[in-house]
Amino acid sequence: MSVKKALLVIVAAVVALAANGASAVELAGYLRSGIGGNGKGGGQVCFQNKNVDYKFRLGNECETYAELEFQQSLYKDESGLEFKYVGMLAYVSNQAQDYESLRFDSNGTNNDIALRQNWIGVKGIPGLGGITVWGGKRYYHRNDVHIIDYYYWDPSGPGVGIEDIDLGFGKLAVAVFQNKVGDTRQMWRPDIRVYGIPVNPNGTLEVGVDLFIDSSSDSPQTPPAVPNPDRQKVSPWFTIQHVQKPFLGGLNKLALQFAMGSAAPGNQVPQFDNTSDSKQWRIVEMLQWQPVSVFSGMLVFTYQNNTKRFGTDDARSSNTTWGLGARPVYHFNDYLKLQAEVGFESLTPKNGNTDTRNLFKATLAPTLVAGGTFFSRPELRAFVTYANWNSAAQVDGSMGQGACATSGTSGSVYACDQNGVTFGAQIETWW
Template sequence: MKNIIQRLTPRFPSMPTALAAAAMACCLPAAALDYQGYFRALAGSNSSHGGASCFQLAGALAKYRLGNECEVYGEFWLGQQVGKVADDGAVFNANIMLSYYSPNASSKSDADLPQIYVQGDKIPELNGGSVWLGRKYYKREGLGANDFIYWSGRGFGGGVEDVPVVGDLKFSYALLRKDNLVATTSGLLPATGALADNGSNSATRHDFQLRGIPTNRKGALELGISLIVKDAKGNADEPADSLHSGYGVTIQHRQSDINGDGENKFAVQYGKGPGTGGADQAIGAIGNLRDDKNISRLRVVEGLYTQFTPRWGAELVAIYQKDKGFTAERTVLGVAENKVWTSLGTHLVYGISRRFKIGMDLGVDTIRPDDGPTRRMTKFTFAPTISSGMGLNARPDLRLFYTYAKWNDAARLAADSAAPGSALSSTGAFGAAKSGSMIGVQADVCF
C-alpha cells in the first residue's frame, strides 16, 4: 500500500510516546516534534465457524492484502530537529520508529524499534546530499496490493544518500551490518529470514545506488548493486568454510506523474548466494550465508498505481521469480526450493459517494517446482468501506469485507509440509477442503 501520511504537531502523546519524546528532547531547546503513524486491525470469522484465517500459498513471498491481514500491526514514527546551521542550511534530525505486531489479534505481541537513526540533510560538503547513521528503512521499494518489499536495505549501518552528481542523477552508498535485533526487512517477529538462518554469524553489506537517469518525460532509471561479504569465523554448527559471500543487482524504471500522483515501476533483479535475500522478500538483502554461488534468484516486477478518475483508483501487480541451484539436502518445501513463482493481481477502489467506497482485489499465485506438481491459489475480496474520501489511498478506512480463496491439492500438500495449521493445510481451519472464506471488519489508518 502506498502510505500517504501527514505530519502533524501532536496535542499530547501517549505514555510510551511521551517517554520516547522526553528522551529525544532531554538536552534540546523546545521545538515542534513531528510524528507519523499507521496501524491496521482486523477481526473476522471463517466459513468453518472459527476465527480469522488468512490465505497464503506456500512458497509465495507475499499475499494479497485486502481482507487478508489477520494481525494487528502499527508503526509510530517520531522526529525531532536536533540541529540547524543558519549560514549554510544544513539540518540534523533524530528519528525513532516504534512498531507493534500481534498475530491474529491474540494477547501474544512483539514491540520493536525498526528505525532509530540520526540524519543530516542539505550538507554542503555533499553538494546538498544527506548523511545518516543508525537503523532505518533504507530506500524501500514495494508493491502496495500485496505489500511485497522487493528492494530494500535493513540493518544497523550508515551512509551518504541522494548526493547530486549531475542534473537529476543522485548517488547513494550505505554500509549495513546484519543486525541481530531485527528479523527481516519486514520488521516482523518472531525471527525469520537472515536472523533465523544465520544465527550468530554475520556479514557486511555494501549498497550502491544511482537514481534519476533520465529516459523519457517523467521517466528515469534507477540502478543498484548490493555486495554481501561474509566475515564470520563460523561456529560449531556452521564452520567458516560453509558460509559464503554474494551479491544482488536491481535495474528499475520509474514512470511518475501518471494521472497526478500515480506511478509505474518495472524492475529486473538478480541475486547470487546470500544476495538472493533467502526467505526475505528483498533481493540484495543479507540472505542465508550457507547459500553458495550456485544458488540464484531472477525476478521481474511490474507495479502500477493510479487514480484514473476521482472515483476509480487501481493498483496492478505482476511478479515472475525463478529460484535455482538448491541441492536435495538444501531443499525446504515452500522456503528454499528450485521453483518459479508467478503472481498476478489487482486492487480496485470505486467511490460511490464522498464517504463511501467499494474496495475489491483479485490475486492469483502459482508455484511451479522443478520436482513436484504445480500449486495454485486464487483469492478474492469485496469490501464496502466508510472512508475520509473516495480515493484508493484516502484514509482512514473502516471496512466490512468478504474474502474467498480457492487452492488445489498440491497447494494443500505443500502447506501440510511447509506451514502445518495454516489455512491451506489439512490441519488448518478448513481441513481437507480446497476452498474457504472469511467475513470480518478492519480498520486501516495513516496519520
C-alpha cells in the first residue's frame, strides 16, 4: 500500500471512530523542528560519538520529528468497564525544504512515516481489581533519559498483556511481544515486571525480566534465514531500578541491567543468532532537579560493557562506553529561561585498535517557554553548540572523517578539524 493510501485509510478510521464512539477523539502528541547551520557555512551537523547509543540532544537534533496519538473510548458502561483504542503515527524528515516527501527513498533522504501504536485496552473489569488487559502494537512501560533521548528499558512492539495486578506490596505486569523475519524466524519476548515496591520513604523499586525466546526451526532453510545452531534460544534481559520521587524537587532513577544472547543489544530489537558469548552490562543514573523555582536541570551518567553485542567482535559490538552530562536551567520567569548543556561520550573497543574515542559537546540556548518547570512545553529555543573530538574518534569515522588518518582529507564539512560549531533555532512540545 502506498503512503498516500495508508494515510487515507488511517484518517478514515479516525473519522469513523469519532462518529461512532461514545466521546470525541483525544489527540496527544510530540513534535520538534527547527533550522540550523554550521560554522563552515553549510547545514547543521549533529555531534555523536560513533557506536555510542545516544547523543546529548539540546541544540544537536538535525531533523523534524513528530508523533500524533489518537485515543478513543469505544465502549463504557455504568460499572466503569471501558474499551479504549490508541493509535499513533510518527513522521521524520531532514528539514531540507518546504515540500518533503514521506517516501523513505525520496532524494536519498531518510524521510519516513511509521505506525508506532495501534492497540485496544480494557480496564475496569468487574471483580478484577483495576487491572488492564490489552492487545496490539503499543508503547509499553518505556523508561528513558530525556536529555539524551535514550530509552534504556523499552520492550514496546506488537503484543498482548495484563498490567496493574495488585500484589499488595506492588503491582505486576505480564506481557508477550514478538519480532519476526518473514515467516521463518520468530522471537517471542515475554516481559514480566513488578513495580511500585516501597523500599524507603518516597522510594520504590521496579524489577523485571524480558526473555527473548527463539522459536525458529533448526531445519535447513533458504539463506539468510538459516538459524545458527549454536544460538542461545532463551536469552534473558534483567533490570532492577530504584526511583526516588520527589527528590530535590524532581526525581532520581538508578537502573542496573544485564542482558545476554539475543537480548544483548539491550533494546526491543533482538539480535537473531547471538550465542551465550554475547553480553551487556549497563548502569543508568538520572537526576532531574528543581529545588527552587528559578533553578532546574537534569544530570545523567551511563556505563555499558558490551561483548559481541551484535554477534561480532569488532569496535561496534565489543566495547565499553560511558557518558556524563548535565542540562542546568535558570528560569527568569515562567516564560523565559536560559539553558546550558554539556556532555561527554567515551568508547573504548575491546579488540583491534583499542584507542579510546572521546567526544565533548556544549550548548547554550536562550528559550521562550510556556511555564516555569524543567518539563514545561512548548519551547522556542535559539542555540549555539560547540563540540570537539579526539584523533581516535576521527580515525573511527566519527563526523565522517575516517579518511583523515590515511589521506589527510575527508568529505566532512569540517575536513580534518577535530572541533566544530553549529547554531540555529528549534521548537519542541508535547501535549
